[in-house]
Amino acid sequence: MSKIQALGLDVGSTTVKMVGLDAEGEMAWHFLEQAEPLLENQIARFLERARNVTGPLDGIPLVATGYGRGLVNQATRTVTEITCHARGIYRELGHGGTLVDIGGQDSKVIGISPQGKVIDFTMNDKCAAGTGRFLENTASRLKVSLDRMGPEALSVSDEVSISSTCTVFAESEVISLIAHGVSIASILRGLHRSLVKRMVSMILTVGLTPPLMLSGGVAQNPAIRQMLEEETGQKIILPHYPQLMGACGAALFALDA
Template sequence: MFVAGCDIGSTTGKVVILKDDQILAWSIARTAHGPEATAQQVMKEAVAKAGLDSVDALSYIVGTGYGRTNVSYVQDDISEISCHAKGAHWLHPAVRTIVDIGGQDCKVISLNKAGKVVDFSMNDKCAAGTGRFFEAMCRVLDCSLDDLVNYSLQSTSPKTISKQCSVFAESEVITLVNNNVKISDIAAGIHDSIARRIHAMVYKIGIVEDIVLTGGCARNQALIRSLEQQLHSKITKLNENPQIAGALGAALFARDRAMCPK
């Protein structure tokens, strides 16, 4: 039996295809012109990787993410909080705290031993602490995201970026650049500022290990370092690309629905 989860986020679309209880294929694509176009593109890529003839070979598809209600081929849609929880717990059953850093929002999710969501905190009103914030800082510093990460890891004296608002933080970074502050120390300060924001969200619901990161920013080694310093805790690395956790959770829900229809 083949099932799929489709996670349509603000900057990327993700699809995971399961065969029974195994990941058969997954795909990630940048957002196209609307959720439907993105979903069609990323599903086509995943189906091809899985060696299937078409999307019709899938028994059930669940959508998640901000664009989940605007995808024609899904049979059901489930919130990204539930899907990230299910996906991360399947990959790492010891997880108790998930930090999901997406393009336009950041979520901290608390789980019990069974993997059920017991509490969550969400920032979707401001770009601070999201992928958009990193993109804005890269524009100011005229560098790529990979460069920003590498600069940060080279820093020995991070500068404090005190402003929480992304607009004011951008002005603060411009001032540091004009004052000839080393770009590595500015980059480290940017990562530290995001880590502080996430730290506050984590402590609203209580920090319990194991902690994992999901979403597009979860592979940022400079952010992981800053978060570990802020939380005084180790971040556990998932054994799959952390960006597909939501789509994986949606696929697991699809498997359950296919096996036990409503």
């Protein structure tokens, strides 16, 4: 493993991610865990793990991002997740465009210039609809594991319409659909469509400049990818590690230091 020269820590609502970069800015190490309630303890554990890999962290700059960035007292500086995601994805893909990041607590659409700068952005952060939490909730209600949701949704062509855009009401709607004998797969397909339609309205707020890129944990869901392509008419470009783009961007800022 190359020597780690900079660290990025993305303290998200669902997962915490850490990335170590070598002197060339290539990812040399990464680590990811589900977020825990006592974030300070978890952050200390992440740093300990990094120390085990790199040796003493003295002199290795650390930039924190994500909604819990303010809790990382050890960070050299903090940068918002919007700026970090843009930086991370630009480094990996080498072009601008429109980045959709569907996270656990919020979703973002970021317009990135051909030079890799953020030129516009919007966030859905007022309700859970349009976020990973929407899928998590319904997965739990339908007793389908998160990683099976996408394939299940794509396994059928019948799609029910989920009229509610609120996660709580959508859950009630799902219960009603089950009671009416609608198949789980058709319900899942409808739920994915509902989430994607919300994302598309956010994309239109910023303006869709191709290519369309996807990051965040939800990017691993094939139904989201396919439906986003269907709704926008654009091919989706995925980075190698969609969940790590924020931490990567943070580490790149650390490397600048």
